[in-house]
Structures are given as structure tokens and as C-alpha cells.
Amino acid sequence: MANEAAVRATTSLKDLQKRVLVDQERRLRRLFAREQKRTEKLDPELGVMVSVLSDLSLRGGKRLRPLLACIGALCHDAKADLGPVLAAGVSLELLQTYLLVHDDWMDQDATRRGGPTAHVLFEKHHKSAFLGERAAILTGDYAIALAQAELAALPCPPRNLRAALAAFARMQVAAVEGQRLDLLADSDPELTYELKTASYTVLGPLELGAALAGATPAQLKSFEGYARSAGVAFQLRDDLLNAFGDPKATGKPRGSDLRQGKKTPLVSEALRRLKGRDQKKIRLALGAQDASRAQIDEALTLISESGAREAIEARIDALTRAALKSLKRPLMKPLGRSLLEQATHELVERKS
Amino acid sequence: MANEAAVRATTSLKDLQKRVLVDQERRLRRLFAREQKRTEKLDPELGVMVSVLSDLSLRGGKRLRPLLACIGALCHDAKADLGPVLAAGVSLELLQTYLLVHDDWMDQDATRRGGPTAHVLFEKHHKSAFLGERAAILTGDYAIALAQAELAALPCPPRNLRAALAAFARMQVAAVEGQRLDLLADSDPELTYELKTASYTVLGPLELGAALAGATPAQLKSFEGYARSAGVAFQLRDDLLNAFGDPKATGKPRGSDLRQGKKTPLVSEALRRLKGRDQKKIRLALGAQDASRAQIDEALTLISESGAREAIEARIDALTRAALKSLKRPLMKPLGRSLLEQATHELVERKS
Numbered sequence: 001m002a003n004e005a006a007v008r009a010t011t012s013l014k015d016l017q018k019r020v021l022v023d024q025e026r027r028l029r030r031l032f033a034r035e036q037k038r039t040e041k042l043d044p045e046l047g048v049m050v051s052v053l054s055d056l057s058l059r060g061g062k063r064l065r066p067l068l069a070c071i072g073a074l075c076h077d078a079k080a081d082l083g084p085v086l087a088a089g090v091s092l093e094l095l096q097t098y099l100l101v102h103d104d105w106m107d108q109d110a111t112r113r114g115g116p117t118a119h120v121l122f123e124k125h126h127k128s129a130f131l132g133e134r135a136a137i138l139t140g141d142y143a144i145a146l147a148q149a150e151l152a153a154l155p156c157p158p159r160n161l162r163a164a165l166a167a168f169a170r171m172q173v174a175a176v177e178g179q180r181l182d183l184l185a186d187s188d189p190e191l192t193y194e195l196k197t198a199s200y201t202v203l204g205p206l207e208l209g210a211a212l213a214g215a216t217p218a219q220l221k222s223f224e225g226y227a228r229s230a231g232v233a234f235q236l237r238d239d240l241l242n243a244f245g246d247p248k249a250t251g252k253p254r255g256s257d258l259r260q261g262k263k264t265p266l267v268s269e270a271l272r273r274l275k276g277r278d279q280k281k282i283r284l285a286l287g288a289q290d291a292s293r294a295q296i297d298e299a300l301t302l303i304s305e306s307g308a309r310e311a312i313e314a315r316i317d318a319l320t321r322a323a324l325k326s327l328k329r330p331l332m333k334p335l336g337r338s339l340l341e342q343a344t345h346e347l348v349e350r351k352s
Numbered sequence: 353m354a355n356e357a358a359v360r361a362t363t364s365l366k367d368l369q370k371r372v373l374v375d376q377e378r379r380l381r382r383l384f385a386r387e388q389k390r391t392e393k394l395d396p397e398l399g400v401m402v403s404v405l406s407d408l409s410l411r412g413g414k415r416l417r418p419l420l421a422c423i424g425a426l427c428h429d430a431k432a433d434l435g436p437v438l439a440a441g442v443s444l445e446l447l448q449t450y451l452l453v454h455d456d457w458m459d460q461d462a463t464r465r466g467g468p469t470a471h472v473l474f475e476k477h478h479k480s481a482f483l484g485e486r487a488a489i490l491t492g493d494y495a496i497a498l499a500q501a502e503l504a505a506l507p508c509p510p511r512n513l514r515a516a517l518a519a520f521a522r523m524q525v526a527a528v529e530g531q532r533l534d535l536l537a538d539s540d541p542e543l544t545y546e547l548k549t550a551s552y553t554v555l556g557p558l559e560l561g562a563a564l565a566g567a568t569p570a571q572l573k574s575f576e577g578y579a580r581s582a583g584v585a586f587q588l589r590d591d592l593l594n595a596f597g598d599p600k601a602t603g604k605p606r607g608s609d610l611r612q613g614k615k616t617p618l619v620s621e622a623l624r625r626l627k628g629r630d631q632k633k634i635r636l637a638l639g640a641q642d643a644s645r646a647q648i649d650e651a652l653t654l655i656s657e658s659g660a661r662e663a664i665e666a667r668i669d670a671l672t673r674a675a676l677k678s679l680k681r682p683l684m685k686p687l688g689r690s691l692l693e694q695a696t697h698e699l700v701e702r703k704s
Contacts, residue, residue: 042529042533043536046529102493105489106486106489135535137454137457141496142525144496145528148520148521152517158511168500172500173497176494177398180487181394181397195394
């Protein structure tokens with residue numbers, strides 16, 4: 001395909017990003033159109049499920065994971081065929097949608113990517129919260145099932161398929177473990193972020209791409225240090241964006257993590273730094289589903305003024321330096337390494 | 353392995369069944385022990401999740417799907433190596449546990465295989481229904497992630513891996529579609545049963561086994577007619593066992609489907625046959641979560657006396673005959689066909 005040849009020749013991150021965005025949009029649209037046609041013949045309600053999945057997947061999304069999969073392939077082989085990697089990108093996007101749909105229900109989040117979450121859409125559709133949450137869980141289950149079907153059909157040599165599948169399964173296992181820890185009050189926050197975010201946002205996509213370019217298990221290991229640091233920094237940035245970012249860019253109301261009672265490292269840091277009434281104001285806002293906008297904003301201001309925001313920024317910086325340092329490995333091809341260095345800045349300095 | 357050689361030499365269904373039971377028990381125990389050790393190092397709560405999964409998987413289960421996978425392999429090749437098929441059996445069992453855990457939460461079922469369901473176990477563990485149901489969904493998610501990890505590690509030639517994966521993914525997609533239809537009041541019951549049950553109980557396991565024995569896509573198609581009929585008959589038997597079977601054998605309280613408001617073909621048939629007060633009694637029991645034991649028992653007696661029970665038995669007979677007839681295919685090896693004929697009777701005449 002001419003498109004893939006063009007992707008191969010690309011050296012700047014911006015160009016690669018643009019091409020991945022166009023490519024994934026096209027592949028996702030094609031997949032959902034096919035599934036819609038197939039399922040509507042069975043029952044119109046299955047078509048509704050596909051359209052909710054399609055809506056959520058196409059509503060936004062930066063296609064970061066397919067991008068990192070391409071970079072993973074180029075780290076291993078500067079002339080890697082990105083065709084199979086882009087095909088696997090669809091499974092990465094479906095994995096992401098699956099996790100988001102289940103997580104949004106778990107967190108009782110009403111907004112995602114600037115629109116209603118799956119359980120909210122289905123609650124309206126069925127005029128029943130009970131049926132709505134069941135439909136949402138099944139929509140997530142459906143997304144991961146489609147992801148597996150797409151993986152089984154990857155256009156790649158059989159020997160690479162096994163390594164790609166193993167990388168995908170590791171991501172899936174770790175992301176579930178991370179989400180489990182995320183729901184518990186006293187789990188280790190950076191371990192949680194490593195499992196919940198670094199695994200399927202950074203490590204897994206890089207490994208999947210490299211595996212499809214023929215990397216050996218030992219070569220896949222070379223991403224681990226990088227991915228852990230960059231992935232945790234990515235999630236810490238996410239926390240800062242949720243608290244202080246532009247809701248239009250993030251697609252979520254400001255401070256929604258706080259309102260849901262998420263004790264992020266940002267909040268823990270603020271609680272450590274504050275005392276008396278100020279600390280109490282944050283404790284009162286934490287998990288207060290029906291707190292007023294003003295109450296949440298006041299708590300966010302206190303968190304920022306406590307120095308916690310700067311402390312997390314400093315932690316992101318340290319993790320970013322560690323991530324970039326761990327890229328100085330002889331095994332990596334210069335093109336891939338250069339793209340990954342550029343991507344690191346995007347991951348940790350993003351505005352959305 | 354000596355064990356596998358013995359399985360290969362087996363010709364009677366009883367012997368094969370016994371060996372599959374022992375083999376799967378051993379493999380599942382080994383997997384859960386390994387996962388428990390690995391996850392406990394991360395966080396003790398992850399160890400709890402593994403132990404709930406282990407408890408549910410080992411508490412019972414007839415290992416029907418791994419058995420059918422072995423038969424599928426032998427239908428294609430009388431001397432098939434059952435090693436990879438038995439390894440894939442673990443993924444089938446994990447798929448089953450995943451679906452049961454999510455379904456039990458959807459149906460608000462408290463009992464499974466004679467013990468508490470996952471959301472009930474976790475509700476006690478966390479002293480919170482909210483956290484309990486989230487933990488259960490994640491336990492299901494964890495089971496399907498492990499199933500994928502096991503598939504990626506299947507000891508089989510790469511060319512068979514792809515076909516096995518595709519069969520597994522088709523099962524996963526269909527089972528989710530079927531569960532979706534099962535939650536909706538006015539879906540076509542036999543289509544629902546085909547998707548919800550036949551897909552992953554009969555068709556998928558047979559295809560997976562045959563794929564691992566090297567069957568081509570065309571050869572896999574030869575199971576479709578059989579699997580649809582036998583799978584729907586299997587689910588109709590399930591409905592009868594739920595209403596009239598021995599709760600000790602089924603592991604569920606008698607009439608729990610009725611209490612949950614499941615409009616099974618059995619109930620629909622009874623409603624068609626009854627009028628006036630008798631019909632009203634069934635309508636009142638249907639979905640009455642807090643109905644008395646006597647009220648449920650009376651409704652079940654009315655259903656039986658209406659002739660609906662016999663009508664469903666007759667439908668099972670017709671489907672069984674159709675299933676057996678569709679086995680008369682030149683493509684199938686006599687050993688596999690004979691085992692499948694014997695297994696058909698077990699599937700549709702079982703007591704548990």
C-alpha cells in the first residue's frame with residue numbers, strides 16, 4: 001500500500017502522527033461499518049451496541065498507542081513494514097475503549113472525550129440505570145472480543161503473531177490489575193500507575209510493534225525501563241490535566257477525579273503539605289459527588305497553592321529524564337530512538 | 353507426555369471425560385498457583401482476586417468445553433496430538449468463568465456451582481456492594497486476560513495458532529452478543545441461545561480443537577449445523593434443569609431463572625398454553641425477586657402441568673435428532689464422530 005510506504009519513509013514525529021491518525025480513523029470506520037452491517041442482521045439492538053462503541057472510539061482519541069506501536073517497530077527495524085503494526089493499532093484502540101467503558105462505569109463517570117459515557121448513553125436508551133450499566137459492561141466486553149478477532153487476522157508472518165499476542169495479553173492482564181489497585185484506597189500509587197497506565201499505554205504498544213517487526217523477547221525487554229518511567233509520568237500528567245487543564249481539551253469536567261474521591265499522588269501530596277482548615281477543605285471535597293463547582297475549584301486552588309502541583313511537575317521531570325536516559329541503548333535503531341525521544345515530550349507535556 | 357499418549361489411545365467417551373477432568377484440574381491448579389504467587393508480590397488484593405477466580409473455576413464444572421475441543425481434534429485427525437488442545441482447554445474454562453462472573457452480576461445471581469458468586473464474595477470481602485460489583489467485573493476481565501495469555505503460549509505450530517485464535521475470538525464475540533440479547537425482552541430466543549450458548553459451548557470448542565489438529569476453515573464449517581442444534585438443545589436442557597432439576601446437582605436454587613424474570617422458551621410456552629388465574633400466577637412469579645418458595649414452586653408446577661415441559665422436551669429431541677443427522681458427513685473421522693455422538697447424549701440428557 002502506498003500509504004504504508006509513505007509512513008515508512010517518514011522521519012518526523014508530526015508526519016508519523018498525522019498518518020497514524022488518518023490510518024486508524026479509516027480502519028476503525030471500516031471495522032465498525034462491517035460490524036454494524038453484520039450485527040444488525042442478527043438484532044437491531046446489537047447494531048446499537050456497535051454504534052455506541054463506534055461513537056466512543058471515533059469521538060476523539062489521540063491514537064497514541066498505535067503511534068507508539070509504529071515507533072516500537074521502527075526502534076527494532078528502521079525499515080519495518082508498518083502495515084501489520086497499523087492493523088494491530090485497531091486492537092490497541094479497542095483495548096483502550098474496553099478499559100475506558102468499564103472504568104467509566106466503575107468510577108461512575110458521566111463524561112468521556114467530551115460526550116456521555118457508555119453507561120449514560122445506554123441508561124437513556126433503556127430508560128433504566130440497571131439495564132444501562134449492564135449494556136455498558138457488555139459493550140466493553142464486545143470491544144475486547146473484537147480486539148482479539150482483529151489480532152487473529154493480523155497480516156503478519158505466523159512467527160511474529162505469537163510474540164504480538166503475548167505482548168497484547170500482558171497488557172491486558174496488567175491493565176486489569178492496575179484498575180483493581182486503583183479502586184483500593186491503600187495501594188502503592190506508582191505501582192498502580194505502572195500497571196494501570198504504563199503497561200498498556202507505553203510498554204505494550206512498543207512491545208507489540210517491535211514484536212511485529214520481528215524483535216526477540218530479549219529485545220522487547222529493552223523497553224521496560226523507559227516505559228515504566230514514561231508511563232507513570234504520563235499518568236501524573238493526566239492527574240494534573242484533570243485538576244488544572246482545559247476541560248474542552250481533556251473532554252472531562254475539571255476536578256472530576258477529586259469529586260470521585262480518587263486519592264491521586266497530587267491529592268496525597270497536598271494533604272501532606274496542608275494542615276487544619278485547608279486540609280479539611282480538601283478532605284471534604286474528596287469524593288463529594290454533589291459538591292458545588294465553587295467548592296471543587298477552591299479545593300483545586302488549595303492543592304495548587306500547597307506546592308503539590310509543582311511537586312508533581314518535578315516528579316514528571318525526573319521520570320522524563322530517567323525515561324530519556326534509558327533510551328541510550330545500543331540495541332535501538334537511531335530512527336526509532338529519535339522518534340521515541342520526541343514522543344516522550346508529547347506524552348508528558350501534552351495539554352489534552 | 354505419557355498422559356497425552358493415553359488420551360490419544362482412548363476410544364470411549366467415559367475414559368476421555370475422566371482424563372480431561374483430571375488434566376484440566378491439574379492445569380488450572382498450576383495456573384492459579386503461579387498467578388497467585390506472582391500477583392501477591394504486587395499487592396495482596398490481587399492475590400484475593402486470583403483466589404476468587406480459582407475458587408469459582410475449581411469448585412465444579414464439567415470441563416465440557418475442553419472435552420469437546422478434544423473431540424473436535426479427533427473428528428479431524430484420529431491421531432491428533434491432544435497436548436495443545438488440552439492446553440487450550442484452560443482458556444476455554446477461563447472464558448467460561450469470565451462469562452459466568454459477568455452474567456451472574458448482570459442477573460444478580462447469588463449462587464453458582466453450589467457456592468456464592470463473585471460479586472457476593474467480594475461484597476462480603478469489602479463490606480460494600482458498590483466495591484463488590486466492581487471487583488467482580490474486574491475478576492471476569494482478569495479471567496479473559498489470562499485466557500488470552502494462555503492462548504499466546506499454546507504449544508502448537510504457528511500455522512495452527514492463527515486458526516485457533518480466530519475460533520476463540522468468534523466464540524468470544526458471539527457469547528457477548530448472545531448475552532446482550534438475553535438481557536432484552538423481545539429478542540428471538542433460539543437466536544439468543546445459538547449466540548449465547550451454542551457458540552462457546554459447542555461450536556467454538558469443536559472448531560478450536562480441530563484447528564489445533566490442522567483443520568482448514570472449510571473443514572471447521574462442517575461443525576456448524578451440528579453445533580447449532582446441539583447447543584440450543586443444551587441450553588433448553590439447562591432451562592428445564594433450572595426449573596425442575598435437583599438443586600444439589602445444578603448448584604443453583606430451583607426456579608432461579610423464573611425468579612429473575614427470565615422469559616425462557618419454557619415460560620413463554622407455558623404462558624401460551626395457560627389462561628386466566630393460572631397464567632396470572634406465572635406472570636406474578638416471573639421476576640418476583642422476593643417471591644416465597646411456595647409461590648415459585650406453585651408456578652413451576654403450573655408450568656409443568658401446562659404441557660410446556662413436555663413441549664420443550666420434544667423440542668430437545670427434535671434438535672438432538674437434527675444434530676446427530678448432521679454428523680453423517682464424509683469429512684469426519686469415525687473415532688471423532690462416534691465420540692461426538694456419545695457426547696451429544698450427555699449434552700442434552702444431563703442431570704447437572
